Amino acid sequence: MPFERILVAIDGSxxxxxxxxxxxxxxxxxDGTLHALAVEGPLPAYAATIGEVDExxxxxxxxxxxxxxxxxxxxxxxxxxIEVELRPGHAAEVIIAVAAETNADLIVLGHRGHxxxxxxxxxxxxxxxxxAGCPVMIVR
Amino acid sequence: MSELAIAAIxxxxxxxxxxxxxxxxxxxxxxxxxxxxxxxxAFDLSVPDWLSFIGSFAGIVLTFLAGAEVDxxxxxxxxxxxxxxxxxxxxxxxxxVGLFAYYALDWNREQAEIAGIALSTxxxxxxxxxxxxxxxxQTLIGKRLMSAxxxxxxxxxAALSILFITPNLWIVPFVGASAVLILGLxxxxxxxxRRYGNRVIEPxxxxxxxxxxxxxxxxxxxxxxxxxxxxxxxxxxxxHYAQHRTEQQRLRVVAFAFLTPFFFLKGGMNVSVGAVxxxxxxxxxxxxGKMVPKLGGVYPLARxxxxxxxxxxxxxxxxxxxxxxxxxxxGLNAGIxxxxxxxxxxxxxxxxxxxxTAIAQRFFQPHAATEQARxxxxxxxxxxxxxxxxxxxx
Numbered sequence: 001m002p003f004e005r006i007l008v009a010i011d012g013s014x015x016x017x018x019x020x021x022x023x024x025x026x027x028x029x030x031d032g033t034l035h036a037l038a039v040e041g042p043l044p045a046y047a048a049t050i051g052e053v054d055e056x057x058x059x060x061x062x063x064x065x066x067x068x069x070x071x072x073x074x075x076x077x078x079x080x081x082i083e084v085e086l087r088p089g090h091a092a093e094v095i096i097a098v099a100a101e102t103n104a105d106l107i108v109l110g111h112r113g114h115x116x117x118x119x120x121x122x123x124x125x126x127x128x129x130x131x132a133g134c135p136v137m138i139v140r
Numbered sequence: 141m142s143e144l145a146i147a148a149i150x151x152x153x154x155x156x157x158x159x160x161x162x163x164x165x166x167x168x169x170x171x172x173x174x175x176x177x178x179x180x181x182a183f184d185l186s187v188p189d190w191l192s193f194i195g196s197f198a199g200i201v202l203t204f205l206a207g208a209e210v211d212x213x214x215x216x217x218x219x220x221x222x223x224x225x226x227x228x229x230x231x232x233x234x235x236x237v238g239l240f241a242y243y244a245l246d247w248n249r250e251q252a253e254i255a256g257i258a259l260s261t262x263x264x265x266x267x268x269x270x271x272x273x274x275x276x277x278q279t280l281i282g283k284r285l286m287s288a289x290x291x292x293x294x295x296x297x298a299a300l301s302i303l304f305i306t307p308n309l310w311i312v313p314f315v316g317a318s319a320v321l322i323l324g325l326x327x328x329x330x331x332x333x334r335r336y337g338n339r340v341i342e343p344x345x346x347x348x349x350x351x352x353x354x355x356x357x358x359x360x361x362x363x364x365x366x367x368x369x370x371x372x373x374x375x376x377x378x379x380h381y382a383q384h385r386t387e388q389q390r391l392r393v394v395a396f397a398f399l400t401p402f403f404f405l406k407g408g409m410n411v412s413v414g415a416v417x418x419x420x421x422x423x424x425x426x427x428x429g430k431m432v433p434k435l436g437g438v439y440p441l442a443r444x445x446x447x448x449x450x451x452x453x454x455x456x457x458x459x460x461x462x463x464x465x466x467x468x469x470x471g472l473n474a475g476i477x478x479x480x481x482x483x484x485x486x487x488x489x490x491x492x493x494x495x496x497t498a499i500a501q502r503f504f505q506p507h508a509a510t511e512q513a514r515x516x517x518x519x520x521x522x523x524x525x526x527x528x529x530x531x532x533x534x
Contacts, residue, residue: 043273044161046493047265048169048462049202049400050209051392057272088273 176408
């Protein structure tokens, strides 16, 4: 059966929510399992005070713990087996690494469409699609 | 230009700096410093007296906050390694840069001492950010690094307060008030905060500010500086803040919203781009003066105490930002160093925040999971020869 192990990247954005919904539908259709991955981006670089780092970290922790809990609840309501993981790092690099570690058959992620940033730096979806070792589904 | 016009320009600059910081994930302090450089040089704005005053107070608040962030129980557990690592991290560049500035650059003794102090610092916050981001703050190497950084910062605060003192009778009330506050506030804080805390009028923050202003005034009258007592006062209250995070958070909000932006803007506005450009060779030599003794002094100890990640430790101990800027601004405000010397010192400080950190993260960053496994296996970094540890790890 294809797509038994589906890795879905979540970041709380609207496209990411769409991607998660599609991943749940796909897992139901293929009788597969979900591995939801949230990537906590970097803290302020070269901070001058511990407080600045602490406060950003606190905000991120609160946000991502709620995000992970919501993903787990949605999957459980759909009766889809799920593992939820939160990792720090660069989004595209971590998604590709976790896909390899978990032998994912498919990566599902949303495309946020930051016009300027995407043209200057490339989007996370572009990078994952280019470098992943398995099929990638980008949801808009 | 009127003072209100300058205030409006600076307030807009602070706002823009904050939004840029959020968008690109760079520390707001660095952006405020850079914005200060732009505003100060492009518009030829001089630093008004009120900005200088707020900036000076903000520097003391930053020092207090740095003391309040120290994990005292952790330091007590790691005091021996921390004292050695942190002590050498302060002393080696202080001596080398000081001697270099005095003999090679022909700076006078006090100017050379300011250079030595400013470039001997280690940035607690830069180190902390790297450790927290990777989860290494939970490992022994991370805890040792943080404790050692505290020692280096203490060296900076002590040197600033002691080296430039010209004692007069005011030293008695200055030392007396410092002792009373450092010993007394932690004892009275719980009762005071319980009775007056948790109100929008924030009496607990006003208490801290009143104490810091008193120390600044007495320090000024005693021809000294309030950096050391402010740092020690923060340290004395660190246990209280560790148990009352909301109070600490409120203090941070006030400091970050209104005070520290003016401190870093003031620092940036005093940097002369022309002076830095005209002295790039000296800039390079001062950078080397900071880095080489840090590498030479800290690395052998790091091989002993934080093996097998001595290079990572050494590079992070070579960072600097807040205390380096505080020291340089003190020298400038006190008329010890001129604007060119200040510009060079702050430029080296900013470079030292970025370059060693980037190299450490790119090439030498340990994996937190591996380190945690090593800690749990009971094979951390004891005080044994590094070769033995290397064999054990491999």
